[in-house]
Amino acid sequence: RYVRQxxxxxxxxxxxxxxxxxxxxxVEEAAQDFARQHPDVVLYVSPHSGPGPxxxxxxxxxxxxxxxxxxxxxxxxxxxxxxxxxxxxxxxxIIRIRKPFHTDNPSxxxxxxxxxNKPSILTVQGPRLQPQ
Amino acid sequence: MVVLSAARWLRSRLSERFWRVQEVLKYARxxxxxxxxxxxxxxxxxxxxxxxxxxxxxxxxxxxxALWITRIEAASLEHGLKYPAFISNLVKTQVELNRKVLADLxxxxxxxxxxxxxxxxxxxxxxFLAALGDGKEPEGIFSRIVHHH
Numbered sequence: 668r669y670v671r672q673x674x675x676x677x678x679x680x681x682x683x684x685x686x687x688x689x690x691x692x693x694v695e696e697a698a699q700d701f702a703r704q705h706p707d708v709v710l711y712v713s714p715h716s717g718p719g720p721x722x723x724x725x726x727x728x729x730x731x732x733x734x735x736x737x738x739x740x741x742x743x744x745x746x747x748x749x750x751x752x753x754x755x756x757x758x759x760x761i762i763r764i765r766k767p768f769h770t771d772n773p774s775x776x777x778x779x780x781x782x783x784n785k786p787s788i789l790t791v792q793g794p795r796l797q798p799q
Numbered sequence: 800m801v802v803l804s805a806a807r808w809l810r811s812r813l814s815e816r817f818w819r820v821q822e823v824l825k826y827a828r829x830x831x832x833x834x835x836x837x838x839x840x841x842x843x844x845x846x847x848x849x850x851x852x853x854x855x856x857x858x859x860x861x862x863x864x865a866l867w868i869t870r871i872e873a874a875s876l877e878h879g880l881k882y883p884a885f886i887s888n889l890v891k892t893q894v895e896l897n898r899k900v901l902a903d904l905x906x907x908x909x910x911x912x913x914x915x916x917x918x919x920x921x922x923x924x925x926x927f928l929a930a931l932g933d934g935k936e937p938e939g940i941f942s943r944i945v946h947h948h
Contacts, residue, residue: 776909779906
């Protein structure tokens, strides 16, 4: 079954800062709907009073990664889109994947080595035959 | 002064210019000489590195194909076949394996590759018989073509 990799979303903003207007509108209007649509994600709303750091949406995933996205001067709809995007992600690092495939057992018949196609007299050490 | 956390204090101490400069320098860290430290030199080097990496994506395909061909040639020579003979006969027997897969088989599945080389060799012999014999002998078994409709 599908297990959502997002553990919790923390909405850190200041109730008086001007750039946190979108965050405040999101909390008033869309936060409850978002929480109902995603029942397995815990949404924490933590306003800190007074002038502080920029409003941020912090996502914590099941493998421990914490991703912070700035929501300064963003509208409520954009914050909803951002939150759904983070909810659908897993906590893996967003870097270039070198290969889209991976195996733990790449070889079934035995990997090639310089003696695979040579006559076996070169490798086999049988019992020493007595001179007859 | 209320310090909420070390990261926030650090962020407020350094200027915006520092972060803009670091954005460029982080891509230059593994360069040689002063271009990995000095911004003025690093900007030019980073831009050239990006341009080269975009152009190299087209070259990478050619390079990898040449690598696979080298590997298949080496593996088929071990079994007594040359690369053009191997590939052409494999195509004639309707075995549509690309060079990437053939190279991987040659490395990780040597017995499968040996059987593919034997198949190509047999088809080659049948081709010779059909071309030189020109008699009333029946067509070779492996020369039959399957039609998918």
